[in-house]
Amino acid sequence: MYKLHLFSVYTLLIITCYTVDCNKLIVYSRKLYYYVPMKKEENNAIPKVYFIEITDAHEGQRLDNFLMKVLKGVPKSRIYRIIRKGEVRINKGRCDAKRKLLQGDIVRIPPIRVAEEKEFIAAPAYLTARLKHDILFEDDAILVINKPSGFAVHGGSGISSGIIEALREIRPDSRFLELVHRLDRDTSGCLIIAKKRSALRTLHEYFRGSGVKKNYLALLQGRWEKKKLVVDQPLLKNVSHGGERMVKISSAGKASQTLFRRLTLYNDATLVEASPYTGRTHQIRVHAAWLGHGIIGDERYGEHEINKNFRKRGFKRLFLHAHKLQFAHPVTGELLKITAPLPDDLQLLLDNEK
Numbered sequence: 001m002y003k004l005h006l007f008s009v010y011t012l013l014i015i016t017c018y019t020v021d022c023n024k025l026i027v028y029s030r031k032l033y034y035y036v037p038m039k040k041e042e043n044n045a046i047p048k049v050y051f052i053e054i055t056d057a058h059e060g061q062r063l064d065n066f067l068m069k070v071l072k073g074v075p076k077s078r079i080y081r082i083i084r085k086g087e088v089r090i091n092k093g094r095c096d097a098k099r100k101l102l103q104g105d106i107v108r109i110p111p112i113r114v115a116e117e118k119e120f121i122a123a124p125a126y127l128t129a130r131l132k133h134d135i136l137f138e139d140d141a142i143l144v145i146n147k148p149s150g151f152a153v154h155g156g157s158g159i160s161s162g163i164i165e166a167l168r169e170i171r172p173d174s175r176f177l178e179l180v181h182r183l184d185r186d187t188s189g190c191l192i193i194a195k196k197r198s199a200l201r202t203l204h205e206y207f208r209g210s211g212v213k214k215n216y217l218a219l220l221q222g223r224w225e226k227k228k229l230v231v232d233q234p235l236l237k238n239v240s241h242g243g244e245r246m247v248k249i250s251s252a253g254k255a256s257q258t259l260f261r262r263l264t265l266y267n268d269a270t271l272v273e274a275s276p277y278t279g280r281t282h283q284i285r286v287h288a289a290w291l292g293h294g295i296i297g298d299e300r301y302g303e304h305e306i307n308k309n310f311r312k313r314g315f316k317r318l319f320l321h322a323h324k325l326q327f328a329h330p331v332t333g334e335l336l337k338i339t340a341p342l343p344d345d346l347q348l349l350l351d352n353e354k
Contacts, residue, residue: 054105057176060201063090064097066107074112082110123166127151131166136190136338141199141331143167143177146340147191149317153182167193181207184282186297189216189322189340194330202330207279213326216274216284217263217342219319219349220293221306224262224270231287232257235280246300247282249290256280258287266353268306269296273323284320295320315349 058066067079067088086094087110090101101107130148137144147153147163154162161169164179171177180192180203194200206212236253238246257277264271270293274284285301288294294302296310297318325338342350 050109052107054101054103056103057197058101059103061101063095063099066101123161123169127166128170136340141196143193143195144338145191147183147188149186149188152185153179183322186318187320188343190325190338199330206327211327214276215324217321217323218272218274219296220270220272220288221296221303222293223265224293228261230257230259233290235286237281247286254280256283258284319346
């Protein structure tokens with residue numbers, strides 16, 4: 001947890017969990033101490049310099065990322081400016097934004113404007129209820145859930161609450177809960193959450209390399225006659241004028257490879273296992289469209305008329321499910337093989353296909 005040391009002209013106070021004066025309060029939440037201004041000056045500035053002692057929960061985190069967590073609402077440009085000017089210091093010395101924090105470091109935070117506290121918005125009751133029962137694996141280091149479709153993994157961009165916020169809400173005593181990777185809002189299946197920063201660092205290394213084997217189930221539009229194919233097409237991420245995120249195949253993009261293996265051939269659809277070797281945004285969806293067989297329910301890259309036909313049959317979501325994950329446990333090294341069963345709506349569609 002944080003230990004916050006607030007300095008005044010005459011005294012050194014080591015804050016625990018009580019009101020210091022009418023301006024400040026340290027709130028104990030999820031076993032972390034947070035500095036929350038209660039009564040700001042007119043310019044919304046934190047009125048005093050304060051210091052944070054780093055513990056194992058944040059050891060190894062970059063200074064700039066740490067400050068973005070602590071100083072919520074402060075623009076990135078402002079955070080980098082106070083680092084460059086030497087207003088932020090570690091152990092009394094100037095520091096670089098990329099500096100990795102060590103346990104025991106004392107970080108100096110200068111007086112700075114902070115955003116007003118936002119009104120708390122609870123996660124939907126349906127989501128919290130689902131998450132309590134959709135746990136696939138859990139121990140002291142990690143948590144793996146079967147993510148439901150229709151929910152973003154985190155809030156932002158008009159989304160008040162996502163999967164990670166809902167988990168923190170139903171587990172208020174958890175010391176540390178952070179997303180290891182992401183799934184699209186409409187994708188269901190295996191999602192890993194770290195319960196320790198050391199586990200988060202190790203798993204990030206796995207995902208950056210080839211340490212995680214991922215298998216998805218997807219129902220493609222039409223009959224794909226091949227049995228197996230590796231799509232090796234570079235992907236370029238681009239944002240449209242409406243703010244919608246789009247990805248296209250382009251020689252200017254990043255190298256991307258996906259193995260498609262046919263499982264079942266239906267009259268007007270094909271069930272495949274898709275194994276991405278790289279982890280680009282919308283990779284499986286765009287590579288499936290490149291095959292000429294977009295994913296059923298994909299309103300962005302699929303065929304509109306085919307999706308319309310399936311909606312008439314009662315199917316209204318993207319048929320993409322993160323089915324299996326295989327990786328070494330970040331602490332014990334044990335090989336984990338985790339499987340997320342198909343949601344009822346996907347299984348029902350398959351049961352009714354011919």
